[in-house]
Amino acid sequence: MGIENDTPILTRDTNARREFLHSTAVAGAGLVMSGLAAGVFTAPLGASNSPSRKRDPFPTPQAALDALYKGNERFVKGEVMAPNRNMSRLKDVAAVQKPFAAFLGCADSRVPIEIVFDQGFGDLFVTRIAGNVADPAIIGSLEFGAEVLGTQVIYVLGHTRCGAVTATMTGSEVPGQISTLYQHIRRATKESGGDVTKAIARNVEIQAEILKEASPVIARRVKAGSLIIAGGVYDLDTGRVTPIPV
Ligand SMILES: [Zn+2]
Numbered sequence: 628m629g630i631e632n633d634t635p636i637l638t639r640d641t642n643a644r645r646e647f648l649h650s651t652a653v654a655g656a657g658l659v660m661s662g663l664a665a666g667v668f669t670a671p672l673g674a675s676n677s678p679s680r681k682r683d684p685f686p687t688p689q690a691a692l693d694a695l696y697k698g699n700e701r702f703v704k705g706e707v708m709a710p711n712r713n714m715s716r717l718k719d720v721a722a723v724q725k726p727f728a729a730f731l732g733c734a735d736s737r738v739p740i741e742i743v744f745d746q747g748f749g750d751l752f753v754t755r756i757a758g759n760v761a762d763p764a765i766i767g768s769l770e771f772g773a774e775v776l777g778t779q780v781i782y783v784l785g786h787t788r789c790g791a792v793t794a795t796m797t798g799s800e801v802p803g804q805i806s807t808l809y810q811h812i813r814r815a816t817k818e819s820g821g822d823v824t825k826a827i828a829r830n831v832e833i834q835a836e837i838l839k840e841a842s843p844v845i846a847r848r849v850k851a852g853s854l855i856i857a858g859g860v861y862d863l864d865t866g867r868v869t870p871i872p873v
Pocket residue numbers: 733734735757758759786788789790791792
């Protein structure tokens with residue numbers, strides 16, 4: 628792709644280093660320490676040869692999903708490529724976007740999707756809402772991502788110690804409309820016997836189910852093999868996404 632090729636190596640490395648520092652600061656100081664110990668603050672040589680995803684979809688939805696997990700693996704290891712994060716890429720996608728994956732993630736500030744999957748401008752179509760719940764507006768947004776933009780994956784991402792799931796479980800009194808989130812999460816908490824970790828995983832499964840069942844648009848694309856729905860839980864302490872069968 629042209630975007631990294633016209634970026635001086637020094638700048639690229641500096642960007643990658645800054646990105647690494649930023650992302651590990653989010654994930655936890657432990658990673659920074661292990662990154663320092665391993666001396667991984669240099670962008671890998673492959674960074675300049677990464678394939679363009681600007682217009683071409685992955686050959687299969689599974690390949691698109693694999694690319695996400697590879698990105699998370701780079702993030703966890705402190706080997707981020709920080710692809711597609713420069714003005715050249717910004718200009719490339721300014722007129723038209725072709726993101727390869729869509730996300731339903733939590734609004735939690737500690738789970739920035741592009742960073743934890745090591746992606747950049749125009750790669751991901753991201754919806755975020757507290758508790759990563761599939762409410763009608765979210766479903767509509769994800770339908771748009773799949774039907775109009777051609778995303779090959781819809782990924783439901785929960786995370787450890789999710790405040791929305793915990794609050795639903797404890798039934799805390801909250802002001803304003805915060806409690807409207809509870810109705811979407813209550814089934815997961817009820818089925819998890821008071822275990823927040825289980826409820827977080829169950830919530831991912833349930834929201835993925837809702838996406839498959841409530842949206843004929845999504846169901847049709849899944850049946851046709853042009854879209855897969857996947858899910859996982861992000862660990863706030865390690866930065867790792869653990870897949871959950873959905
Ligand atoms: Zn959360």
